[in-house]
Amino acid sequence: MLKVKDIETYYGSIQALKGISLEVNEGEVVTLLGSNGAGKSTTLKTISGLLRPVRGTIEFMGERIDHLKPEVIVQKGIAHVPEGRKIFPGLTVRDNLMLGASGRVKLSKAQIAEEAEQMLELFPALKPFADKLGWTLSGGQQQMLAIARGLMARPKLLLLDEPSLGLAPVLVQEVFHIIRDINTRGTTILLVEQNAFMALKVAHRGYVMETGKIVLHDLATNLLNNEQVKRAYLGTTKAARRQVVG
Amino acid sequence: MDCFLSVVYCNGFRQWTTDNGQRSVDFITFLQLIISGLAMGAIYALVALGFVLIYNAVGIVNFAQGEFIMIPAFFGITALVTWYLPVPVAYSLVLAAMVVFGLVFELIAYYPLRNRPFLPVVISTIGASILLKNLAQNIWGAIPLRFPGLFETGTLNLGGLRIGLQHLLILGVTLILLILQYLLFEKTLLGKKMQATAQDKQTARLMGIPINKMIALTFIYSALLGGVAALLVAPILNVTKDMGGPIALKAFSSSIIGGFGSIPGAILGGLFVGVIEAIAGKYYSAYTDGVAFFVLIAVLLFRPQGIFGERIAEKA
Ligand SMILES: Nc1ncnc2c1ncn2[C@@H]1O[C@H](COP(=O)(O)OP(=O)(O)O)[C@@H](O)[C@H]1O
Numbered sequence: 001m002l003k004v005k006d007i008e009t010y011y012g013s014i015q016a017l018k019g020i021s022l023e024v025n026e027g028e029v030v031t032l033l034g035s036n037g038a039g040k041s042t043t044l045k046t047i048s049g050l051l052r053p054v055r056g057t058i059e060f061m062g063e064r065i066d067h068l069k070p071e072v073i074v075q076k077g078i079a080h081v082p083e084g085r086k087i088f089p090g091l092t093v094r095d096n097l098m099l100g101a102s103g104r105v106k107l108s109k110a111q112i113a114e115e116a117e118q119m120l121e122l123f124p125a126l127k128p129f130a131d132k133l134g135w136t137l138s139g140g141q142q143q144m145l146a147i148a149r150g151l152m153a154r155p156k157l158l159l160l161d162e163p164s165l166g167l168a169p170v171l172v173q174e175v176f177h178i179i180r181d182i183n184t185r186g187t188t189i190l191l192v193e194q195n196a197f198m199a200l201k202v203a204h205r206g207y208v209m210e211t212g213k214i215v216l217h218d219l220a221t222n223l224l225n226n227e228q229v230k231r232a233y234l235g236t237t238k239a240a241r242r243q244v245v246g
Numbered sequence: 247m248d249c250f251l252s253v254v255y256c257n258g259f260r261q262w263t264t265d266n267g268q269r270s271v272d273f274i275t276f277l278q279l280i281i282s283g284l285a286m287g288a289i290y291a292l293v294a295l296g297f298v299l300i301y302n303a304v305g306i307v308n309f310a311q312g313e314f315i316m317i318p319a320f321f322g323i324t325a326l327v328t329w330y331l332p333v334p335v336a337y338s339l340v341l342a343a344m345v346v347f348g349l350v351f352e353l354i355a356y357y358p359l360r361n362r363p364f365l366p367v368v369i370s371t372i373g374a375s376i377l378l379k380n381l382a383q384n385i386w387g388a389i390p391l392r393f394p395g396l397f398e399t400g401t402l403n404l405g406g407l408r409i410g411l412q413h414l415l416i417l418g419v420t421l422i423l424l425i426l427q428y429l430l431f432e433k434t435l436l437g438k439k440m441q442a443t444a445q446d447k448q449t450a451r452l453m454g455i456p457i458n459k460m461i462a463l464t465f466i467y468s469a470l471l472g473g474v475a476a477l478l479v480a481p482i483l484n485v486t487k488d489m490g491g492p493i494a495l496k497a498f499s500s501s502i503i504g505g506f507g508s509i510p511g512a513i514l515g516g517l518f519v520g521v522i523e524a525i526a527g528k529y530y531s532a533y534t535d536g537v538a539f540f541v542l543i544a545v546l547l548f549r550p551q552g553i554f555g556e557r558i559a560e561k562a
């Protein structure tokens with residue numbers, strides 16, 4: 001479904017991606033792991049068009065998208081839920097949701113409003129806050145909203161950037177539950193996470209990045225038992241793992 | 247043009263202070279001052295809104311905002327005087343021209359520099375301001391022109407309280423425009439997209455919002471606000487290439503007094519400056535134009551976030 005080949009992306013003269021290749025097949029959850037600054041967010045931004053790769057190609061559903069603008073790429077079926085949620089602070093939860101469908105230009109306002117209501121049913125935690133402004137939400141609510149808003153684009157592929165970051169353990173559990181749920185309903189997911197344990201639990205396959213390169217690529221179950229991954233990302237003690245599981 | 251219609255360029259309100267009843271004179275004088283102040287303040291508010299909407303959308307202060315009033319004032323004179331068009335046609339034509347003007351302004355002064363930092367873009371708007379003034383002088387000359395008003399000397403007399411019809415028109419039209427603007431921004435998806443673009447461009451793009459269109463629309467709307475303000479205020483001012491400067495400066499002060507970036511702040515700040523200026527102009531007419539800046543400095547000293555800026559400061 002998504003084929004990323006040898007992409008190199010720069011911030012000015014600083015090279016952040018040094019030839020990334022990865023694939024996501026229809027129906028999968030694929031996770032992209034790596035420590036802070038490895039280039040995970042840069043990879044997602046390059047896929048969604050916020051950044052343009054200097055070299056390499058990105059194919060989605062058999063079509064080159066690496067030269068397209070983000071507002072066009074979302075119409076092709078890739079929704080990017082950015083790091084830090086990026087809820088519009090001065091707009092209500094309902095408005096944030098409705099704007100998530102901005103790329104679907106054929107829908108009328110009434111249809112979009114209707115879908116926003118349905119989305120609120122799917123995210124009952126958000127429903128009581130439908131008319132509250134974005135900035136008044138808690139971190140967990142903002143994350144739910146960010147994911148729900150991404151789904152309003154009716155994406156074939158959902159890019160999630162660190163959805164569990166900064167959330168209390170209970171909420172982390174809930175976010176991963178939602179991710180699994182979305183996938184079961186038929187949406188393919190590329191998940192960037194620092195919480196490697198939880199990510200590998202929900203993912204089919206995983207890639208590990210270090211300083212702009214992919215250093216490891218395997219089935220999620222294999223990565224969970226990989227010594228290198230265990231040492232670097234899963235923590236060596238049982239205590240660390242217990243903490244994550246809650 | 248009759249003095250009672252103008253707050254800015256005429257000294258005092260002689261007509262009614264002499265021929266009104268004795269007892270209520272002071273109160274009526276005061277009320278009259280407030281109304282004419284509100285009218286001028288409404289103009290500042292419209293121009294201040296233009297500043298704030300562009301600032302919120304693209305993070306720059308548009309130094310050509312004054313020319314967004316001057317240009318339509320001259321357009322109006324051409325349409326009304328030179329072409330002798332009927333008022334509804336002429337006014338519509340001016341507003342239509344401002345739609346084009348706003349778009350062209352955005353495409354030339356802003357769009358090519360959209361990925362540059364604050365300063366080059368601001369300098370570009372200063373350049374545009376100078377260019378527009380020179381252009382205006384070449385086309386319409388250097389002699390101040392008179393913009394034919396709708397009401398020659400009309401006043402409404404309410405039990406001794408005389409209100410200039412032009413002032414009433416200004417207040418009425420501004421009120422309607424603000425209601426329409428509220429509906430646009432709060433009740434339509436387009437308005438929400440414009441707000442989203444102002445709040446976070448990258449995320450707006452990820453949602454599929456065509457941000458360049460939204461920014462162009464913001465410039466167009468800002469130019470339209472200037473057009474409306476010009477049609478309302480030009481009859482009580484002299485139309486010259488430099489007419490926009492003082493209005494824009496006071497509108498800019500208004501928006502800072504109200505809390506820069508805040509839409510209600512721009513409106514209330516504009517009305518506030520208009521009223522203060524009218525009252526001060528009554529008693530110290532020589533300093534009318536300086537009053538806005540005196541208030542601005544006082545506000546910045548004691549409330550740097552602006553009078554109405556609190557909620558915005560909390561939000562950030
Ligand atoms: N806007 C930016 N300007 C310059 N460098 C950046 C920018 N964003 C990220 N980088 C750099 O690019 C590298 C990869 O960053 P990022 O993709 O955010 O990493 P990750 O998401 O894996 O933590 C880091 O070295 C980071 O410092």
Ligand SMILES: [Mg+2]
Pocket residue numbers: 040041042083162
């Ligand atoms: Mg990141």
